[in-house]
Amino acid sequence: MLILGGLALLLFLSAFVAILVGTLGPIGPGEPERITFSEAIDSIFSDSTYHWVFWNVRIPRVLLAGLVGAALACSGTAMQAIFRNSMADPFVIGVSSGAALGAAIAGFLGLTSIAGIGLGMPPLFAFITAILAAFTVYVLGSVKGRVYVDTLLLSGVAVAAFLGALVSFSIYLARQQFHQLIFWLLGSLALARWSYVEILLVVVAIGAAVVYLYGRDLDALLLGEETAHNLGANPEPLKKLMLGVSALMAAAAVAFTGVIGFVGLITPHMTRLVMGANHRLLVPAATLSGAIFLIWADTLARTIVTPDELPVGIITALCGGPFFLYLLRRHSMGRES
Amino acid sequence: MESRKAGAFDVKMLAVIGVVVAATVGFTSGYLIGVAKQPETMSIVDDYGRTVKLSGVAERIVSVSPTPTEILFAIGAGSQVVGVDDYSDYPAEANNLTKVGSFTLNEEIIISLNPDLIVCSDLVPRAKLDKLAIEQGIPYFIFATRTMEDVYKDIRLAGGLTGHTTEADQLVTQLQNRVNALTNKTLATGVSKPRVYIEYYPLWTYGPGSFGDDLIRLAGGTNVAANASSEYPELTAEFVIAQDPDIIVYTVGPMTTTTETEIAGRQGWSGMSAVVDDKIYSMDDNLLSRYGPRIVDGLEQLAEMVHPELFS
Numbered sequence: 047m048l049i050l051g052g053l054a055l056l057l058f059l060s061a062f063v064a065i066l067v068g069t070l071g072p073i074g075p076g077e078p079e080r081i082t083f084s085e086a087i088d089s090i091f092s093d094s095t096y097h098w099v100f101w102n103v104r105i106p107r108v109l110l111a112g113l114v115g116a117a118l119a120c121s122g123t124a125m126q127a128i129f130r131n132s133m134a135d136p137f138v139i140g141v142s143s144g145a146a147l148g149a150a151i152a153g154f155l156g157l158t159s160i161a162g163i164g165l166g167m168p169p170l171f172a173f174i175t176a177i178l179a180a181f182t183v184y185v186l187g188s189v190k191g192r193v194y195v196d197t198l199l200l201s202g203v204a205v206a207a208f209l210g211a212l213v214s215f216s217i218y219l220a221r222q223q224f225h226q227l228i229f230w231l232l233g234s235l236a237l238a239r240w241s242y243v244e245i246l247l248v249v250v251a252i253g254a255a256v257v258y259l260y261g262r263d264l265d266a267l268l269l270g271e272e273t274a275h276n277l278g279a280n281p282e283p284l285k286k287l288m289l290g291v292s293a294l295m296a297a298a299a300v301a302f303t304g305v306i307g308f309v310g311l312i313t314p315h316m317t318r319l320v321m322g323a324n325h326r327l328l329v330p331a332a333t334l335s336g337a338i339f340l341i342w343a344d345t346l347a348r349t350i351v352t353p354d355e356l357p358v359g360i361i362t363a364l365c366g367g368p369f370f371l372y373l374l375r376r377h378s379m380g381r382e383s
Numbered sequence: 384m385e386s387r388k389a390g391a392f393d394v395k396m397l398a399v400i401g402v403v404v405a406a407t408v409g410f411t412s413g414y415l416i417g418v419a420k421q422p423e424t425m426s427i428v429d430d431y432g433r434t435v436k437l438s439g440v441a442e443r444i445v446s447v448s449p450t451p452t453e454i455l456f457a458i459g460a461g462s463q464v465v466g467v468d469d470y471s472d473y474p475a476e477a478n479n480l481t482k483v484g485s486f487t488l489n490e491e492i493i494i495s496l497n498p499d500l501i502v503c504s505d506l507v508p509r510a511k512l513d514k515l516a517i518e519q520g521i522p523y524f525i526f527a528t529r530t531m532e533d534v535y536k537d538i539r540l541a542g543g544l545t546g547h548t549t550e551a552d553q554l555v556t557q558l559q560n561r562v563n564a565l566t567n568k569t570l571a572t573g574v575s576k577p578r579v580y581i582e583y584y585p586l587w588t589y590g591p592g593s594f595g596d597d598l599i600r601l602a603g604g605t606n607v608a609a610n611a612s613s614e615y616p617e618l619t620a621e622f623v624i625a626q627d628p629d630i631i632v633y634t635v636g637p638m639t640t641t642t643e644t645e646i647a648g649r650q651g652w653s654g655m656s657a658v659v660d661d662k663i664y665s666m667d668d669n670l671l672s673r674y675g676p677r678i679v680d681g682l683e684q685l686a687e688m689v690h691p692e693l694f695s
Contacts, residue, residue: 069491096494102518103490229486229508236487237510353482353489354469 119336122310136296144179232357233306261325453675569603636668
């Protein structure tokens with residue numbers, strides 16, 4: 047509980063500091079000009095020049111980063127439990143390639159943002175195709191109502207490869223939009239909006255609560271399906287529920303930001319290495335850690351090459367990969383001795 | 384008791400009516416003052432058919448593509464430009480302006496520049512521009528240039544946006560004179576039409592409907608990719624070999640790795656007319672891909688490569 051409290055506090059502090067970091071400062075590169083701390087506080091609470099920058103650029107972006115990180119980490123935790131495989135991630139059942147195809151179709155049809163409505167067509171297309179892809183994988187991976195995780199994993203790989211080829215083909219066809227698609231495939235929080243934050247807040251709140259409530263059943267599932275059954279957890283409905291909830295969270299996140307890799311793979315794994323596989327603790331801890339990790343990764347992404355920004359997926363992979371390997375090595379050393 | 388209650392009720396009612404009336408008057412007058420303050424005195428239709436409304440001539444412009452940047456400076460509106468994208472490096476003065484990013488535009492910097500207009504080419508992603516337009520009321524104007532006629536049109540549009548219509552008209556006349564002088568030679572009857580292959584990246588070329596295709600036509604050549612399937616196709620080496628171009632032009636930019644020797648040395652290219660006759664040339668990428676006044680420089684260079692005999 048102490049750890050969860052600490053993580054919650056760290057999340058709050060991270061979000062607060064991240065809101066103060068940006069091209070114009072008060073913390074950041076400060077080009078072409080830099081505002082002071084008092085000007086920043088002034089801009090946040092009163093209607094001055096940079097009020098809009100804080101309330102419509104930075105704050106929704108930091109909140110969206112936190113929510114996307116939370117959604118991916120929570121979804122990844124559930125996926126790793128039902129697949130009993132620590133290499134599973136939220137995208138293992140085809141969500142990311144499905145979403146990419148939707149975004150590509152929207153781009154190909156020339157449906158760019160419809161900012162006035164607040165949601166826009168590409169996210170809607172991406173969400174629908176992501177859910178369709180996950181459902182296809184689910185149907186291919188289940189036999190007579192039973193979900194076989196190894197079949198599911200393989201059909202996920204096959205569907206992802208097939209959809210990936212379609213995405214590449216649409217990039218080839220839609221030359222004019224290819225920059226946008228490439229950026230989308232690398233993941234970016236640059237288009238954060240309040241409507242995205244609101245929608246994702248609801249999805250993550252419900253999704254994380256459901257995964258948390260079934261924490262003990264996930265613990266049981268890790269011991270094997272038969273053992274889980276003997277312990278009173280019913281593996282079939284549990285797997286279906288977790289797949290559904292995880293796919294929804296991952297699809298909602300990917301629809302708004304593109305494919306941000308590694309968060310959903312690394313955060314649950316790292317958290318498990320540190321605090322063990324008790325899901326009543328692991329689910330909230332991984333969710334909070336995912337939020338913190340992505341807030342910091344995105345803060346780097348939007349300041350490191352100012353005035354441009356890096357796709358955040360590059361940062362998550364660059365920071366996440368080595369740290370993950372370090373933890374993995376340390377863990378396996380411990381196992382050996 | 385009854386009357387006191389009734390009296391209190393009346394006072395409340397009166398207060399409510401008073402507040403409603405005051406609010407209505409206040410809002411209406413505020414709205415009218417607001418409307419009076421920002422008269423939309425100008426509306427210009429951009430290359431996408433969007434009507435862009437301005438409260439007057441644009442005085443603080445952020446240009447997020449090199450083409451409009453070069454046009455604005457060429458018509459003497461450079462002092463009305465306050466920010467440019469990372470790629471806008473011509474003329475040299477543009478380099479001294481605040482950079483606002485490229486494909487990922489930085490809203491924070493754009494806001495800090497307090498612009499009254501953003502101009503862009505049709506390659507710039509529009510999501511952030513929409514956000515700035517809708518939430519901050521900063522309109523954006525799209526230039527979509529495909530032919531030489533579009534260049535003239537865009538220069539005149541830029542003149543209208545900035546109040547430099549005379550300079551814009553003069554510039555268009557100058558450019559038209561140069562282009563006409565050139566095409567009088569290159570498009571005259573009896574002049575040969577050599578086969579031209581331009582590559583901006585190995586085997587990537589300008590197809591039908593693209594500006595490069597129009598330039599080859601004006602320079603008096605035949606585009607080997609004139610019947611390709613898209614505006615910017617990737618050709619197969621076989622196709623290029625079969626077309627046997629008389630002239631090969633490759634563009635040189637920051638990403639270029641191609642050289643004349645590399646092209647001549649490609650497998651199976653040694654028998655090609657352009658290779659045998661040693662007619663492989665390089666051109667500054669910016670003179671073929673930025674559709675401002677400098678495109679005419681590009682056209683003149685290209686015409687001299689295609690028809691050296693006409694320009695001795």
